[in-house]
Amino acid sequence: MKFIIHTFGCQMNKLDSELVAEALTAAGWKMTADENEADAILYNTCSVRDNAEQRVLARIMQLKPVKKQRPGLVIGLMGCFAQRMGAKLFDQLPHLDLVCGTRKFPQIAALLESARSGPVVAIEEETLVAPGTLDAHGRSLHDGMQAYISIMRGCNNFCTYCIVPYVRGREESRPEDAIVTEARTLVEKGAKEIILLGQNVDAYGKDINSSLAKLLYRVHEEVEGIVRIRFVTSHPRDITEDLVRAMNDLPKVANYLHMPAQSGSTRMLKAMNRGYTREEYDRKLEMVYRLAPTALIASDFIVGFPTETDAEFQTSVELVRQARFQNSFVFKYSPRPGTVAERTMPDDVPEEVKLARNHELLAAQEEVKIKRTEELIDSVQEILVEGVSPRNAEKMLGRTASNLICVYDRTVHADNEIGTLQRIRVDRATPLTLFGSKVEA
Numbered sequence: 253m254k255f256i257i258h259t260f261g262c263q264m265n266k267l268d269s270e271l272v273a274e275a276l277t278a279a280g281w282k283m284t285a286d287e288n289e290a291d292a293i294l295y296n297t298c299s300v301r302d303n304a305e306q307r308v309l310a311r312i313m314q315l316k317p318v319k320k321q322r323p324g325l326v327i328g329l330m331g332c333f334a335q336r337m338g339a340k341l342f343d344q345l346p347h348l349d350l351v352c353g354t355r356k357f358p359q360i361a362a363l364l365e366s367a368r369s370g371p372v373v374a375i376e377e378e379t380l381v382a383p384g385t386l387d388a389h390g391r392s393l394h395d396g397m398q399a400y401i402s403i404m405r406g407c408n409n410f411c412t413y414c415i416v417p418y419v420r421g422r423e424e425s426r427p428e429d430a431i432v433t434e435a436r437t438l439v440e441k442g443a444k445e446i447i448l449l450g451q452n453v454d455a456y457g458k459d460i461n462s463s464l465a466k467l468l469y470r471v472h473e474e475v476e477g478i479v480r481i482r483f484v485t486s487h488p489r490d491i492t493e494d495l496v497r498a499m500n501d502l503p504k505v506a507n508y509l510h511m512p513a514q515s516g517s518t519r520m521l522k523a524m525n526r527g528y529t530r531e532e533y534d535r536k537l538e539m540v541y542r543l544a545p546t547a548l549i550a551s552d553f554i555v556g557f558p559t560e561t562d563a564e565f566q567t568s569v570e571l572v573r574q575a576r577f578q579n580s581f582v583f584k585y586s587p588r589p590g591t592v593a594e595r596t597m598p599d600d601v602p603e604e605v606k607l608a609r610n611h612e613l614l615a616a617q618e619e620v621k622i623k624r625t626e627e628l629i630d631s632v633q634e635i636l637v638e639g640v641s642p643r644n645a646e647k648m649l650g651r652t653a654s655n656l657i658c659v660y661d662r663t664v665h666a667d668n669e670i671g672t673l674q675r676i677r678v679d680r681a682t683p684l685t686l687f688g689s690k691v692e693a
């Protein structure tokens with residue numbers, strides 16, 4: 253029996269797909285890249301953005317004639333979208349066989365088996381992160397260089413525009429020991445960079461008397477052979493001095509923080525229920541730059557949130573300039589069904605205004621980014637070497653802690669540098685790529 257999984261959405265979804273693939277493989281299924289030979293076609297979906305949902309619906313609609321020709325084929329929809337919609341999906345997609353929510357992945361093999369004899373909906377709340385359930389799996393990305401570890405799931409914040417707490421449930425941290433063991437296993441299998449994942453990763457440990465700072469120290473000290481450690485995504489309110497100190501002091505932890513602001517206006521932040529004011533965000537930024545002066549910070553913004561005025565939008569533009577973010581991900585607001593904003597706040601900012609704000613904020617961020625990247629000229633950057641540049645076989649390619657691509661000359665022994673950290677003096681920079689030469693130890 254063969255399966256194929258199509259993944260839409262965030263890193264958490266990609267990790268979930270890997271876990272599902274692993275569970276199915278353990279149950280005797282084989283993964284295929286060819287839908288024509290698949291006995292099960294699975295879609296793992298994101299509910300955070302409307303276009304991911306629409307794309308998945310369209311893709312599954314297209315499978316209707318295929319299902320007619322191959323009635324034994326199982327078509328499954330998993331993840332946040334499945335969790336949100338449940339059995340209602342069968343109304344739109346009568347040829348669908350399986351709806352599997354975010355917390356039912358461990359039973360995926362049994363669910364697929366049942367779905368072969370009739371439609372199945374599995375969306376009950378149930379912990380996925382109980383000790384042992386996710387341990388020591390051997391997934392990896394980028395040819396084994398990077399591997400994700402889910403250290404916690406869920407979110408307690410209830411931002412008014414966000415569906416995550418409803419589809420992923422409340423925060424649950426995995427035990428430190430399980431995470432350290434999993435990191436060791438992944439590094440033994442060849443991973444060099446471990447990315448610790450959580451919807452609200454810096455809330456890690458609140459429920460188990462631990463903290464992300466403590467976990468970073470443990471992974472750093474106890475996982476032999478690990479080269480770099482990252483963590484995403486943080487909530488500004490939960491970024492503590494201890495966490496910033498750990499990031500700054502531990503050489504293998506990337507000095508990079510994703511600190512989504514969402515807006516520069518306190519009134520908008522309140523409407524979004526973000527849990528901090530603009531002043532509090534500014535103070536947090538100041539703390540991060542004071543304790544980790546070389547840290548690079550990225551942000552997220554929503555433009556066109558209900559009732560956002562031009563003046564309020566301009567506070568976001570001003571924040572991008574003031575905070576000197578390395579990068580910002582900008583989203584036009586769209587109401588997500590089931591959220592407080594969708595129920596109580598009319599989507600009253602016209603689409604063309606949202607689009608114009610989106611462009612203006614991105615343009616401001618691009619200016620800042622160009623300046624910041626140019627400032628790196630003449631600096632020495634530590635990069636994790638990924639391999640030979642796909643565009644130029646005479647160059648090696650790696651990434652800085654802030655995920656900037658960095659390219660340097662390939663020497664005779666350069667292939668031995670793959671998977672190691674190298675120090676590169678930057679002599680040229682474009683917004684996306686640094687160019688430099690190796691600094692010998």
Ligand code: SF4
Pocket residue numbers: 407408409410411414415416417451452487
């Ligand atoms: S912090 Fe807010 S935006 Fe982030 S997952 Fe939780 S509710 Fe959603």
